[in-house]
Amino acid sequence: MAYEAQFYPGATSVAENRRKHMSGKVEKLREISDDDLTIILGHRVPGTDYPSTHPPLAEMGEPECSIREMVEPTDGAKAGDRIRYVQFVDSMYNAPSTPYFRSYNAAINFRGVDPGTLSGRQVVEARERDMEELAKFQLETEMTCPALACLRGASVHGHSLRLQEDGVMFDMLERVRLENGTIIVQKDLVGRPIDKKVDLGKPMSDEEAAKRTTIYRVDNVPYREDKEVLEWVHRIFEQRTTYGYKPAVQE
């Protein structure tokens, strides 16, 4: 019997969006060119080779190892790429994604990734070209609204702050700005000015963000109304607690 992953409980749009983020079945909304992505990440100059930390695996004469034989290396690992990161900040004012669901998306759908989940940011470290594949995916799809989410390496505060008057999430380094109705990137991940204005496209409308978001909010989809999610949180809590207390009662 083929198992079909259910990913997440719940009957609301937020729960459905969470299932989409986890499954990777998300809608593509925009195109970001490879060069533009490279510029805003700021890890290397567009058009240059990926810096490497070791020769390609094929040239290394690796020792005999059953694990190595079983696990196909990612493209970045094969080439010997260095480890680099991408880090997203998602506003709590209905940004489409949230840190845990970015991490689930990365861990379920991409190989060789190391997601880190915080409250205000979510980082993925991986071989550089593997990381770029994930970054491009998350940036181009409904997981990201360019006004309510932002790529930030340092000075990341913003996820919990009130929005600017123009609806853009606050950023002390002003890495992006709203210009003629579209979001323009003017600084890279750590706030270094970039030579080219990178256009990330139009922000989502308030209605669209509310429809696509994965955060429960009392002014959109209230958490307390998604009874099935609460029931499952309770179930997990009760089982973890009871298992630790008295394993014998667990079925």
Added chain:
Amino acid sequence: MADDRKRMFQKDLENKFTKEHGTNKMEGGDITDMRIPYYRLGVDQNPRKLEMKKVGKEIAEKRGLAGYNPMMHCGGIPLGQRALTPSFISGNDDMMVENDDLHYVNNAAMQQMWDDIRRTCIVGMDMAHETLEKRLGIEVTPETINHYLEVLNHALPGGAVVQEHMVETHPALVDDCYVKIFTGDDELADEIDDQFLIDIDKQFPAEQAEQLKSSIGNTTWQAAHIPTIVSRTTDGGQTTRWTAMQIGMSYIAAYGMCAGEAAVADLSYAAKHAGVVNMGDMLPARRARAPNEPGGVTFGNLADIVQTSRTDPEDPAHVTLEVVGAGCMLYDQIWLGSYMSGGVGFTQYSTAAYTNNILDDNLYYDVEYINDKYDGAADKGIDNKVTPSMDVIKDIATESTLYGLENYEKYPVALEDHFGGSQRATVLSAAAGSAGSLATGNANAGLSAWYLCMYLIKEGHGRLGFFGYDLQDQCGATNTFSYQSDEGLPHELRGPNYPNYAMNVGHQGGYAAIAAAAHAGRGDAYALNPLIKVCFADEMLPFDFSQPRKEFGRGALREFEPSGERSLIIPAK
């Protein structure tokens, strides 16, 4: 009920976010606004930052070496790209403070709270008296005890007894050092000179006094506080050594003993080991701390050090909130923030829990909810408690958490005030955990509510704290109810060094509150150790342990007068 309720944080957040402070241009708007103008005024908008900037410049010029310069922040983009706003000390609405002044380095009251704990030990008198009476045939009477205490109050600060031609400490530098005694023996207490006695009957409500005297029985204990200046120069382990040395010398002087006779060793052993109670246990080698350092102060001990349970016993939530304040400051700002990590940024983990009444609002809402649904179970009492069960924990923790989460959603300024997920998780879980304790009178039930709250936050907002923060809260439920060695402990006996909590930023003040809430809710006189509760029931201590949060506010306002100052022996400025 939740929608109609007037929020306790409303006034504070209006003052903080819709009134101008310094030149931050925050006049106007509403605390429910989701969009605001950002003026990016930098540090110059804030009076304290301006003061610090000016002083930093003067220091650099004077010493010819660069120093504090806020323009070093992010390549010349300083703090203050959003408004820098003051905070209000929870439970003390008139106390508006600069956030910088809640860093313990900038706050003399916070330093003194820790000084007063670290420099304190409790030493039993009964073993010494038995040695004197049974071994040496020396009669011990209330009169001899009074005389001994007079000698010890000369010797403990560093005055010489027994030996001749000794150097001594200057009394003006050690005037905060003293010893008092307490006992459950009413007859003995009556005979002790008032100046030396912590009178349990006077310090505690009658019901609590009876509990304490019953627990202490006819034993007698010395509450010793060595000089702040000594404790700061050495470490927590010095407290019992210094105390034992002066106690030994004082026995010799007061009872006319031979300085070298073998019985002195028995007195020393009793004072240093057999009859001594530290405020904190010694830590294992990997953390390398002596007794009486913060990592060894169990949550139960801290709950007993804080004295609100005797000054406001009818309001168990208030008792709980004062322990939160004390615990967040000690464990997060000083222990994890400095001893363990070396960082300077831990302050705001803590202040979230004791400023602007956001936690207070959540907990008092919980009290109303519990009292409505469980027939007054959150009021002080024993017979009114609800029997702990998984259903009760789930119900209380869920309602508490949903209410708190919804506040962040309805009041964007509350979310902005608690701008980090760890702050929100600490506050929400402290509320849920304490509510669980208040309702059941069982701290482990409260702890269970804490862990459910963490799960609920994570699923609701899709985020919790940071990697290490979340880890501990994902696995904690599994050992909540285990008392087996290496698996768990009664909550009162857990502390910062409990395995799962050793680097548990933002949690430990809440944990201490859970211990306090269970017992304050029952109306118990103490949470874990009656001796510690009585020891700190003493107005002579520089720090007022009945209202830690107000003391922090006084420290921030530069109104608190600490001990251990050195102005006597340094050039006047």
